[in-house]
Amino acid sequence: MILPPVTGQQNSYYVSANSAVKIEESKDMGRFAVAGKDVKIGDTLIVEPAFVAVLLAEHAATHCFHCFRRYGIYGK
Ligand SMILES: [Zn+2]
Numbered sequence: 001m002i003l004p005p006v007t008g009q010q011n012s013y014y015v016s017a018n019s020a021v022k023i024e025e026s027k028d029m030g031r032f033a034v035a036g037k038d039v040k041i042g043d044t045l046i047v048e049p050a051f052v053a054v055l056l057a058e059h060a061a062t063h064c065f066h067c068f069r070r071y072g073i074y075g076k
Pocket residue numbers: 064065066067068069
């Protein structure tokens with residue numbers, strides 16, 4: 001899997017994040033990320049590979065549950 005690089009300076013605590021990213025927490029919303037300084041449109045602030053992936057139910061008859069490739073009479 002090829003991931004795009006994070007834009008700008010790396011966060012000193014969160015290695016997958018831009019230095020603008022701060023993690024905050026509130027009783028109502030739990031933990032969440034905010035920008036602690038101005039960011040530009042198009043900046044990539046956090047990049048991490050997917051932790052988990054699932055096949056959508058509408059593709060269950062036509063795609064593999066493991067690799068998500070199309071199979072059977074519909075695929076290659
Ligand atoms: Zn497969």
